[in-house]
Amino acid sequence: MFSRHVLKEISAYCNGELSAAQSRDFAAHIMLCSKCRARYEEIKLGVSLAEQLPRLHAPDELWADLEPLIDAQQTLTPVERKSWATPRMKVAIAAAVLIVVTVGIWFLLRPSTLLPSPKSSWQVARINGTPRIESSAVTDKAQLSVGQWLETDGISRAQIAENSVGQVEVDPNTKLRLVGINGNEHRFELARGKMSAHIWAPPRLFFVDTPSAVAADLGCSYTLQVDDSGGSLLRVTSGWVALQLKDRESMVPAGAACQTRKGVGPGTPYFEDASPEFRQALTSFDFENGRKASIDSLLSHARKRDTLTLWHVLSRVDGDERLHVYQKMASFVPPPSGVTPEGVLRLDQKMLDAWRDELESTWSEGNLIPKKVAEEFWRIKNGVNRRVNQLQ
Numbered sequence: 001m002f003s004r005h006v007l008k009e010i011s012a013y014c015n016g017e018l019s020a021a022q023s024r025d026f027a028a029h030i031m032l033c034s035k036c037r038a039r040y041e042e043i044k045l046g047v048s049l050a051e052q053l054p055r056l057h058a059p060d061e062l063w064a065d066l067e068p069l070i071d072a073q074q075t076l077t078p079v080e081r082k083s084w085a086t087p088r089m090k091v092a093i094a095a096a097v098l099i100v101v102t103v104g105i106w107f108l109l110r111p112s113t114l115l116p117s118p119k120s121s122w123q124v125a126r127i128n129g130t131p132r133i134e135s136s137a138v139t140d141k142a143q144l145s146v147g148q149w150l151e152t153d154g155i156s157r158a159q160i161a162e163n164s165v166g167q168v169e170v171d172p173n174t175k176l177r178l179v180g181i182n183g184n185e186h187r188f189e190l191a192r193g194k195m196s197a198h199i200w201a202p203p204r205l206f207f208v209d210t211p212s213a214v215a216a217d218l219g220c221s222y223t224l225q226v227d228d229s230g231g232s233l234l235r236v237t238s239g240w241v242a243l244q245l246k247d248r249e250s251m252v253p254a255g256a257a258c259q260t261r262k263g264v265g266p267g268t269p270y271f272e273d274a275s276p277e278f279r280q281a282l283t284s285f286d287f288e289n290g291r292k293a294s295i296d297s298l299l300s301h302a303r304k305r306d307t308l309t310l311w312h313v314l315s316r317v318d319g320d321e322r323l324h325v326y327q328k329m330a331s332f333v334p335p336p337s338g339v340t341p342e343g344v345l346r347l348d349q350k351m352l353d354a355w356r357d358e359l360e361s362t363w364s365e366g367n368l369i370p371k372k373v374a375e376e377f378w379r380i381k382n383g384v385n386r387r388v389n390q391l392q
């Protein structure tokens with residue numbers, strides 16, 4: 001699946017017309033192929049701009065040219081579709097392109113239907129018991145529309161899915177709402193209970209709000225559990241998840257977990273195979289008083305792999321504490337060339353990122369992520385962040 005380019009599938013992907021398996025292969029390919037990803041990014045930007053355009057009716061004289069083309073295309077088989085544009089048709093299309101800005105770029109991206117209704121729901125399938133959408137029981141399959149709550153009782157479970165995004169299993173005693181779908185971006189709210197998500201959409205298109213943080217998918221599988229106090233526990237099984245609250249962000253890789261608490265936001269990520277002493281010290285550092293003692297304990301119980309935690313702690317402490325964290329990390333994995341102690345201690349983001357790239361090879365023990373994939377991941381993440389900032 002990595003050798004075949006997916007340029008021809010981009011439109012179908014953007015419109016959610018691929019099957020779940022095809023979407024997964026597509027997402028896996030563009031993670032690694034810069035050519036297809038660049039084209040995808042262009043089209044995605046085009047889609048989001050087009051969605052902001054007003055939709056107008058095409059003038060009658062344009063319809064006269066377009067209708068035969070549309071009819072011709074709809075009668076073709078998928079194989080023929082790839083080469084359906086004859087030179088004469090191409091001239092006609094070129095003319096149509098001139099008007100596209102008025103009628104909306106969506107026409108080009110969605111050749112099979114002229115007035116697409118934007119996606120506004122996820123498919124729901126009952127697994128066990130009687131899940132409910134608002135007050136209606138789900139007996140087999142149903143749709144979860146924007147704004148609606150899906151609720152399970154003590155014995156019921158459900159699966160929700162969207163082909164272009166992924167699928168989510170909803171455990172018993174869970175309350176989950178589809179908050180909104182904005183272009184390719186899907187947002188849920190988990191008020192309580194537990195969900196297991198397998199997401200194949202590109203990074204940062206699937207978000208879950210909890211009472212104490214937002215989980216942003218970065219291409220991954222994870223479980224997220226919200227307790228009655230509004231705190232949550234995130235456990236990542238593949239890829240990465242970002243937990244955010246205001247300017248506090250925790251990046252959680254596969255094999256790691258992170259807790260959140262109401263009023264505090266995300267704690268610090270940790271590997272679940274860290275020692276009990278280390279984890280106890282971290283809980284105390286994140287959510288309890290007695291920070292000085294907990295930092296000493298964290299540093300004395302840290303293993304090489306726990307630099308994931310220490311890397312996050314660096315920017316959450318200052319003064320001598322930051323210096324001690326730096327020294328401990330450097331004793332495991334010295335900063336690469338170009339990264340100076342002064343730079344790290346003043347939290348120079350470029351230097352922190354460069355060191356993290358170096359540390360990452362020690363984080364993935366046990367669930368090896370090839371270095372190339374990890375590098376590609378951070379490249380995409382930074383690119384997506386830049387693009388989001390440009391759009392805002």
Ligand SMILES: [Zn+2]
Binds near residue numbers: 006034037
């Ligand atoms: Zn490609």
